[in-house]
Amino acid sequence: MGKRIFLLLLGLFVLHRAGAQNTYLPFGSEEYHLLNRLEALSGSLSNDLFLNVQPVSRLDAVHFLREEKSDFYNAGWSNTDQYNINRALSISGEWLGQNSDGAADSKHPVGIFYRKQPDLVHVNKNDFFLVINPVLGFQGTYERDNARKPLWSTTQGAELRGRFRDRVGFYFFVTNNYEEPVSYARDWIGKWGAIPGAGKYNRSGNGYQYLQFRGYADIALIKDHISLTLGYDKHFIGDGYRSLFLSDFSEGAAFARINTRIWKLNYQNLYTVLKPQNSASQANKYATAHYLSLNLTRWLNIGFFETVTFSREGHYEFGYMNPIIFYRAIERGMGSPDKVALGFNFKALALKRLSLYGQVLINEFSTKEIFSGKGYWANKWGLQGGIKYFDAFTIPNLDLQAEVNIVRPYTYQHYRSLSDTAISNNTHYNQPMAHPLGAGFAELLVLARYQPMPRLAIDAKAMYYKQGVDTGGINYGNNIFLDYQSRPGDYGVSLINGPEASCFLLSLNASYELRPRLYFDLGGTYRKYKVEQDILPGNSNLYFSAGLRLNLARRDYTQF
Numbered sequence: 001m002g003k004r005i006f007l008l009l010l011g012l013f014v015l016h017r018a019g020a021q022n023t024y025l026p027f028g029s030e031e032y033h034l035l036n037r038l039e040a041l042s043g044s045l046s047n048d049l050f051l052n053v054q055p056v057s058r059l060d061a062v063h064f065l066r067e068e069k070s071d072f073y074n075a076g077w078s079n080t081d082q083y084n085i086n087r088a089l090s091i092s093g094e095w096l097g098q099n100s101d102g103a104a105d106s107k108h109p110v111g112i113f114y115r116k117q118p119d120l121v122h123v124n125k126n127d128f129f130l131v132i133n134p135v136l137g138f139q140g141t142y143e144r145d146n147a148r149k150p151l152w153s154t155t156q157g158a159e160l161r162g163r164f165r166d167r168v169g170f171y172f173f174v175t176n177n178y179e180e181p182v183s184y185a186r187d188w189i190g191k192w193g194a195i196p197g198a199g200k201y202n203r204s205g206n207g208y209q210y211l212q213f214r215g216y217a218d219i220a221l222i223k224d225h226i227s228l229t230l231g232y233d234k235h236f237i238g239d240g241y242r243s244l245f246l247s248d249f250s251e252g253a254a255f256a257r258i259n260t261r262i263w264k265l266n267y268q269n270l271y272t273v274l275k276p277q278n279s280a281s282q283a284n285k286y287a288t289a290h291y292l293s294l295n296l297t298r299w300l301n302i303g304f305f306e307t308v309t310f311s312r313e314g315h316y317e318f319g320y321m322n323p324i325i326f327y328r329a330i331e332r333g334m335g336s337p338d339k340v341a342l343g344f345n346f347k348a349l350a351l352k353r354l355s356l357y358g359q360v361l362i363n364e365f366s367t368k369e370i371f372s373g374k375g376y377w378a379n380k381w382g383l384q385g386g387i388k389y390f391d392a393f394t395i396p397n398l399d400l401q402a403e404v405n406i407v408r409p410y411t412y413q414h415y416r417s418l419s420d421t422a423i424s425n426n427t428h429y430n431q432p433m434a435h436p437l438g439a440g441f442a443e444l445l446v447l448a449r450y451q452p453m454p455r456l457a458i459d460a461k462a463m464y465y466k467q468g469v470d471t472g473g474i475n476y477g478n479n480i481f482l483d484y485q486s487r488p489g490d491y492g493v494s495l496i497n498g499p500e501a502s503c504f505l506l507s508l509n510a511s512y513e514l515r516p517r518l519y520f521d522l523g524g525t526y527r528k529y530k531v532e533q534d535i536l537p538g539n540s541n542l543y544f545s546a547g548l549r550l551n552l553a554r555r556d557y558t559q560f
Contacts, residue, residue: 022218022227023161023167024055027234027248028553029060030457033449036239036355037399038068038081040390043352045295050266052293053259054236054248054343061088062095078268078396083454091118091516094129094163104516108453118516123162135175139521139547139555143182146543148206151180157212159551160479171231173214175552180207182543184527185557192481194430196559199251199275221258229257235270237291237305239357240346240403241445242435244382245305246289249559250431251275258323263294269323274428276311285311285424287433288320305343305361309414337448339414339424341361353391356373359384361434363411375493377477379483382407382435397451402444409440409468409477409497413484425480432480436560440478440497440520441467455513461558463505468498468530501531507558518550525558542560 035051049056049064069085077085086104093102093116093553097365101124103116121132121298137155157175164170177198181189188196189208195201201210216231230525233255234248254273259266267290274285289307296302317338347357361382369376386403412426412434426433437443441488441509443465450458468478475486509523523545530538 010343017432021220022057022059022169023163023171024057024170024216024218025061025092026159026173026214026553027055027236030084031091033399034065034084034088035061035079036388037390038065038077038085040349040355040388041077041352042068043299043349045301045347045349047264047295048261050261050293050301052237052239052301052347053266053268053291054210055233058092059095062092065089066096074427080397080451080454084451087441087516090116094124094131105521127165128162130160132158132160133517133551135159135173135551137547137549137552137555139545139549141180141182141543141545143541143543145541146183148180151182151207153177153179153181153207153547153555155552167219169218171214172218173212175210175212176209178207178209179555182525182541182557184529184539184541187539188560193428194251196249196557197251197429200430200468216240226258226260229255229259231255234403235272237289237303238384239343239355240359240384240386240405240513241401241447242384242403242405242443244359244361244384244405244407244434245291245307245343245345245431245526246270247434247436249436250433251429253428266293267291268293269377271316271321274309274433275430277423277425277427277430281417284313284316285309285428286316286320290323293345299348301347303345305345306341308338308340309426310338311424337415337424339426341426353389355388355390357384357386357388361407361411374491377410377487377490377493378410379493380411382411382439395450399449401447403447405441405443405445406436407435407437407439407441409493410484410487411477412480413439413477413482415483415485423481423483430481437465438468438478438480440476440495441465444530445467456510457513458508458510460509461507463558464503466496466500466502468494468496469536471500471535473498474498497537499532501529501536503527503529505558509554511554518548519554520546520548521554522546527558 029410034160046064047061065085089102090104096102103118106114109115113120119131119133123130135157139153142149155175155177159173161171168184195210198210198212201208205290214233216227216233220227231253234252235246236248237243237245256271258269270289272287274287276285287307287309291303291305293303308320329539342362344360349355363380364378366376370379383406389400392398392400402500414423414425416423428518432438446462448460468476470476470479474488475482505527507525511519511521513519525543
């Protein structure tokens, strides 16, 4: 109740100062790949578009795409790029200008419905804008060696977005989902008591049923510079396929977000309310994060990240509300047991086709111990390095990406204090908030996307990782839900700690867009998981899937 009152009062306090508002691109939107692609091919970073902080503003995306479209002939974009730009501008056409509507007219409207191509209901007049769309999905999966054949998943819901008198922007998304996952995903759900990307769920027949909700209201405190967003949604910080800071893998969370943009700087304050892993806990769990992103040159962006995760019984730690403090200093000053992490992010554009990126995460380390070679347990850090290659080998709209992620054991773990019943680890709804694998692993990813024609996109992924396994009741540091005080010792901790597990995954998917945001999907995945000396059961999975989805991202079981 306290968090709701706080968010309401904060919203009322600033509402009278609102001058303009915004809405944001949903996760899984095709626009994200387009924006990254065009930015790299342009060879220059935009001071109005910071793609390492997601979700991305529709207004910023439209302004960027409109500028790129105006330079179409000089930039040498392909006809497919032109199609993608026009499609993206149509879907977010309300931002093309004052009192304008750039959404493409439908050739075959149905009464008052689908007068605009992307939208079932589209209203834009008298300082009021509203879009309402159905959200539908149906997918069938055939898995080799699975007794339940086939597996079915369905989604029904609605989304709406709009603005009122250019003062408040809003977005709501709600779906009812029934899911019969493939066998290794079902094992993951059984092990962790969570459905990837979802919150509360129930067993239903041979599958699981759950509701998903996303929603927010956005207000500009200072037009074009400072905005406040209140709602329930996911977030992502970084430039890679993965994030070692904060990712969209887990369920959304209640949040308050303040975003400040001045000159070449973008600074975000994020305050979230999390679900403790212990459902019986009387304490509330929270996380507060700062991320400062700076375009140091026209081709180089750097970012600094800090976060604190903490739990309290009945109140938020207001010391963490200060938007400019350095958390490590205040945490020590309060003598609190809260979990603090720091990070560095970079992105560099090169040769108008390459984008290099990386992250460094530091949870804790001892300068003396890190170079001693003794494997000190508290040297807790993570590294990411990646490269994106657009129009690879001069083939139009063939984009490649390679990424390496390494995270030391115990990195995201924390401990349970005597006065607390919730562990302040980096989790939410029994799911990692950063990398899906948790800790104690080394991972290699190779991704390819090819769009041979405007409506057809082909995606391929190869993933290989090695990770330590916690067995025999021993905490080797790979399971981030455990209390690190249960570790067996302080030294001899290697990157792959405990028995070694390895996983290889290969997937190929094709999506054809029948009309704006209506897709037919067809794909297949092979995955093999093995633990050394067969200490734990391994598995080999091969499955094929096909389905239709409308205004919905494709369900992905290839994250782990």
